[in-house]
Every structure is written in C-alpha cells, then in structure tokens.
Amino acid sequence: xxxxxxxxxxxxxxxxxxxxxxxxxxxxxxxxxxxxxxxxxxxxxxxxxxxxxxxxxxxxxxxxxxxxxxxxxxxxxxxxxxxxxxxxxxxxxxxxxxxxxxxxxxxxxxxxxxxxxxxxxxxxxxxxxxxxxxxxxxxxxxxxxxxx
Numbered sequence: 001x002x003x004x005x006x007x008x009x010x011x012x013x014x015x016x017x018x019x020x021x022x023x024x025x026x027x028x029x030x031x032x033x034x035x036x037x038x039x040x041x042x043x044x045x046x047x048x049x050x051x052x053x054x055x056x057x058x059x060x061x062x063x064x065x066x067x068x069x070x071x072x073x074x075x076x077x078x079x080x081x082x083x084x085x086x087x088x089x090x091x092x093x094x095x096x097x098x099x100x101x102x103x104x105x106x107x108x109x110x111x112x113x114x115x116x117x118x119x120x121x122x123x124x125x126x127x128x129x130x131x132x133x134x135x136x137x138x139x140x141x142x143x144x145x146x147x148x
Contacts, residue, residue, distance in 0.1 A: 026109050036073060039055065041107060043103060044095065051092055078095065081093050
C-alpha cells in the first residue's frame with residue numbers, strides 16, 4: 001500500500017513538473033507564460049469562442065486565475081472579449097488573428113511533444129491509462145468533496 005502511494009504520488013509530481021517546465025520554456029520562446037497554454041489551446045479548439053465560465057471548465061482553472069490570464073492575453077492582442085452580454089462571465093472570449101496564429105503554433109508544439117512523450121505506448125494502452133486516470137480523478141474528487 002505504501003509503495004503504491006509513493007509510486008503514484010512521485011510519478012504524478014514528476015510528470016506535472018515536466019509539463020510545467022516544458023510549457024514555460026515553449027511559451028517563453030513566444031514571449032508568453034506557461035500558464036497561458038491552456039487558455040490559448042482551449043480557445044483554439046473552440047471556434048465560437050468561450051465564456052469565462054466555459055473556459056474555466058475547459059482549462060481546469062478557477063475564475064480568478066483565468067480572468068487574469070485572459071486579461072494578459074488581451075493586453076498582448078491575442079484575445080478579445082465580445083461584449084455581447086451585460087453579464088461579465090457570459091461574454092465570449094475569442095482569439096484575434098494574431099492569437100489564432102500563436103495558438104496554432106502552440107497546438108503544433110503540443111502535438112509534437114505529446115507524440116514524443118507517449119512514445120512506446122500503444123493507442124490501446126493510452127486509452128486504458130486515460131480511463132484509469134479518469135476513474136482515479138473522479139474518486140479523489142469525491143473524497144475531496146467529503147472534506148467540504
């Protein structure tokens with residue numbers, strides 16, 4: 001039991017650190033921050049744009065963090081907020097033309113790194129891994145809910 005915990009925890013920590021490092025290095029080459037990857041990638045894959053609430057769901061971030069990220073990207077001319085609604089969190093956030101270009105580069109790099117990172121794993125094994133991680137995530141989320 002202790003070995004399972006240690007192995008699981010250390011693998012997740014190591015993977016998380018590597019992902020953060022790669023995001024920071026890759027984004028710095030574009031003059032951006034690693035924390036902006038999820039937002040750009042999420043918008044790139046959502047043609048109609050996304051509200052802040054939807055973007056938070058897509059990126060797994062809270063509204064405060066996502067709001068700051070959108071603000072930074074807007075200041076850099078990569079996204080804009082369509083002021084269609086009076087309700088702040090309902091307005092669609094969209095990529096600008098430059099944002100589309102940059103997000104395309106980001107998506108390409110993500111694809112390349114995913115390919116390299118998953119080398120030696122069959123599609124079937126990858127699908128099973130994701131299913132298992134999904135179950136673990138749901139179970140741990142339920143446990144966290146018990147603390148509230």
